[in-house]
Amino acid sequence: MNRDTPLFRLWVEFRDNRIAVAALVVIIAIAVLAILAPLITPQDPYNLAKLVLADARRPPGTVGSGGYVHWLGTDAQGRDLLSAILYGLRISVLIGIAAGAVAFIVGATMGALAAFAGGRTEMLIMRFVDLQLSFPAILLALVLSAMLGQGHLQMITALAAAQYAYFARTAHGAAATERAKDYVEAALSTPLPARLVLFRHILPNCLPPLIVVATVQVANSIALEATLSFLGLGLPVTEPSLGMLIANGFQYLLSGRYWISIYPGIALIVLIVAINLVGDQIRDQLNPRLKR
Template sequence: MTKSNIAKLQGYWYFLKKNKSALAGLIILIVLLFVALFAPYLAPNDPLQRSLAHRLLPGFWAGKEYAQFPLGTDYLGRCILSRIIWGTRTSLSVGFIAVGISTLIGLVLGLLGGYFGGKIDTFLMRIVDIMFAFPSILLAITIMAALGPGLEKAMIAIGIVYSPQMARVTRSAVLVIREMDYIQAEKALGASHLRIIWHHILPNSLAPVIVYSTLSVANAILDAAALGFLGLGALPPTPEWGAMLSNSRQFLLSGAWWAATFPGLAIMISVLGLNLLGDGLRDILDPRLRV
């Protein structure tokens, strides 16, 4: 890594430290990644272990005798805290892999359409417009209906659903960059299209893509939870926040509020952290927004 790149990273870190909300989002993300990575060591119980004798037990607030299950148990007697910890790995995997798929597809479509323009751009953007005509969750459900339920299928479905937005973001950045003087100079010198795209267009269009990708991870986690809530995401007994919320919602009014409340809080905290970090990255990577 060159000294200029190190200096640039140090500058980004300086502005990140000044942005308290972005720093809070980064801390939340680091904690989530830590929990996901060390789930086997952090979970107090087996997340799949059933015990009807321990069905819908309260947690630590009910007394020391319930310390075995700090956040209580669900309708099958499984430890809610352990399932939330393991569900962190599931939800983050869906979010990052789905956004990775959408970013790959969106970059290809956006780079080709924005750089070449003309009929290629028109054709690719009409495909994008057709996908935009459907609500994202409805399109994801349609794709899941074709692929079948399952965690891997949910990643693919969400990745496809988010690719049009990523293509639009990439294309808008490429349309500006391709008119820059240094791009025209490269063309005049006889540089190939592949060289121009790989060495100049792509690196300089990544800033908005990174910001949008970070925000999309939060939305992908929400959509994965929605698919799990509908029974189209992770298959039982895999711990997944949306499925946990779906299976426990009927107990909210029957006294066992903890069964659905804590998975819902896990979704809220993760989405909040990623949104705070995404907003902060937007401010850091755009010099016009730095304060």
């Protein structure tokens, strides 16, 4: 990598924060384990035909009827909990990234378009965004999930619709600053179409604050998906998302079978905290006022 590039300088500053580097390593490890889940897990928790009810609620470290050790125990359906957590992490990471990407594209485009167009268009778009921001994201996600039903696409749509306003507000502020600069006025005086000026000149310069928002919203999407699945409004019960695993074991906590809820909860917390730590470090580096 060229040492004079901004990306290399960004990495040099990033690696000086050991906590952020450790969080990044955790994220990479979780992503690798989630991708390789079908190859390294002893059981496919999606395959209901291979679940044995006699293996239900086995404590950690016991050997099941399949002949392998359940290192984290089993849940109420007889799923190997380690396998279910790794598959659940796949779902959480996929939905979090997909919902964040959709919200990023829609929100950034709306915010930049409002700042670029100005006038009545800006007023209508931003008043609509402000109206949505007045409601908690969890409330909007609950309503949309109940309306759209269960499924991956429905969940991604609900989460993106509940979160795009954060990107729109951030993009509007950054694009309004860029819109007033001389290079944008010079570009508009050329025969270039206005849309090219918007997407080639304004939006790229709005990326730093949007990247920070994206890291936060990906973590929020993962937490919202787990919350909705815990409440029974997320993914189908046949898919072991982390929220569903926590919900399945909640009723057994008082009976001493803590592992059914505790271990998926720990995995969820570690993933969200790691993403937020990386996002905080990126925010500090991209914001000159926060640089140490």
